[in-house]
Amino acid sequence: MPKIKDKAIIIGVDAVLPALLAQGVSPHFITSIDPQKLTYEKIADSADQIKDVSLIAAPYVTPEVHKIFPASNIFWTFSTKSIESWINSMLEGKILTSGASTCAHLNLTAAIMMGCSPIIYIGQDLAFPEYRDHAAGVVLSDPDQIKKELGVTNQNTVWLDGVSGGKVPSTRGFLSMRNHLEHIMASNPGPHYINATEGGAHIAGTEVLPLQEVIDRYCSETIEFPSRLHTALQDSNLSNTKKLLSGLNKALNDTKSLSKTVNKYDKLIHSILHYIRSENNNGAARSVSDLPILLQNKISNAESLEKKMDNRKHLYIWQILGEGTMEDVKKSECSLHEITILAKQPENFMLSFTKNLERLLSLNKARKNILAMFQHRLLHIINFHRKEKIILKKIEQxxxxxxxxxxxxxxxxxxxxxxxxxxxxxxxxxxxxxxxxxxxxxxxxxxxxxxxxxxxxxxxxxxxxxxAMSKRVLEFRRGLGGIYFDLAGIQEDKIYSNLSRKMLFKGIRYCSNHPKIKQEIIYLAESDLTRIKSALESGTINDVETILTVWHKGLEENKNLAPCITDDQIAGFHRHYGELLLKKGDLDGALKSMQAALKFTPDNPDLYATAAELFFAMQDFTNGITHLNKAVELDRSYAILWENMGDHLLQTGEINDAIAAYEQGFIAIPENINLLKKIGDCYLENGQLEAAREAYKIVKEKYELAQPPRT
Structure with missing residues (x-):
């Protein structure tokens, strides 16, 4: 990827931004569409590393993304949905998309809109190689959860044709995502589509090529994209804010008018229903004409208001808000179907009429709610621009x-x-x-x-x-801590995901004394260490690798995390992470973890012994001896390690070193006669007969002294 950063337009999904930056690649665009607040956390930690990165977003993306993330430019995409089409028209936009269910689809759509060809997929595997859900470095990654979801008996698991042949494990969600990508490409046959992903699922409509070959063929010239984009933006006709505000004001006025009509209609329906329920002589009515004139007039007025609600002036408002009332309209239509059947029997007229009034009241409740929400949002936007304009005029003066x-x-x-x-x-x-x-x-x-x-x-x-700012700073910290506590999504069952851990750790970094976060971290540390120890005992430490990694990174980078838990727990996480690294063959990393653990439990002989073994394995005998001696000083039983080392050295022919090791063991445990004998054996093997004889003599004397006296 670093090879092509100046020779191609790079469009990445929001989640992959940290991984790209870690490789020294700053994408030209990132895409974001998800409405959940957690979405911003995908890119939050990258905010201080970006340069010339633009954001392509769907209008329903969580506001935190475009209000907090410092993108160079923001480009909005609008689909054919009524509300998005309406906004696009007010902004004088000329293109509507077919929509995007994921950022990958938005990436593809954006590349097509910009006229790119070829369009190259990288990292679009749509499967779970080695149980990874995202590339390394992705903030919201949770491989442990993926392992659970891809069980053999899981009905959500599907096996797709692999880009390199064979089958790869995937999910129904990824299958749907692949199908949508294939549909978009089939609907836009102009560009040349290439899949340069290593492994993963095959995507129909793409040519499969190795990434290096793609780079050699298509990425040979520098394109100077940031300057080209800057020039294009200067030459373009940017959106007309006046037209936007004019459209919003019209919608606000029309919504206010419609709300008044809906409220009148609602009160009238309530009045009619109340009249029917309070009168006992309407049970014989078989049609509206059988009802009292007063009631007939009210029904007529309600019908007039209903027509007014649905007239041309208000039709576009209902179209804009159609998605928000869709479920309520469906329920209403189902009820109407049942009421219509009931009304076919004249004797059931009053029952069906009453049920229909209740249906209308239920539908009206949904209408009033959506109109109130829409009116509130319109007013908020209009007032924002109005106040901004006033302040900007002051600054101009x-x-x-x-x-x-x-x-x-x-x-x-x-x-x-x-x-x-x-x-x-x-x-x-x-x-x-x-x-x-x-x-x-x-x-x-x-x-x-x-x-x-x-x-x-x-x-x-x-x-x-x-x-006086101390109080405001503290309040801000507490508020931010509360945000991250909520994002952690702690459930009553206390089953934590890696995402929960990351959000709790981030929360405590902002607010070191947040009581709820501290309480959860205390419980979490105990729970995770129990799980890790169980995995170690069963030889399945890889199953808790992600947990150990999150804790290790948290303790390394977050000064507020360690004070939440005990020194023994801190040492435990460092030690177990070191054991994980040792299993992977990373001796240097394992040693650093053991040394980190020793800082918190300096009287733990086992840690000194483990560190000693690592030093010896790295040929650092001076530090190895120092640490092993410290282990023995704390607990004499660890002198057995000197004996074990001597045995190993003797087997490899390093006799003098074996003698030195046995001697260290004997100094620690002088009553161990067997060590003296082994020293004598070494001298004998080395041809030092006098030294061997002296060692054996001492062995004999000590042996005789140890025997019980004869009676």
């Missing part, structure tokens, strides 16, 4: 510049538009670097963008400038 800039920054911050606030705050810091408020806002934004050290620096300066 170049009077009270610092005050007006601060008002704009504060407005953006309080509305959650941190990306908009950021450049304004930078201007304010240039004007007044000691402003406590500006420093606080800057620290809060840095924290939300996972710039931990930068955030701490701003908060420290803010509190130095104004001690």
């Amino acid at each position: 170049k009077k009270n510049m610092e005050q007006n800039l601060f008002e704009l920054a504060q407005f953006y911050f309080e509305t959650g538009n941190l990306v908009l606030a950021q450049p304004v705050l930078e201007k304010l810091l240039a004007l007044n670097p000691d402003s406590a408020e500006v420093l606080f806002y800057s620290g809060a934004i840095a924290a939300r963008q996972s710039k931990f050290e930068e955030s701490e620096g701003y908060f420290q300066k803010a509190q130095e400038a104004d001690t």
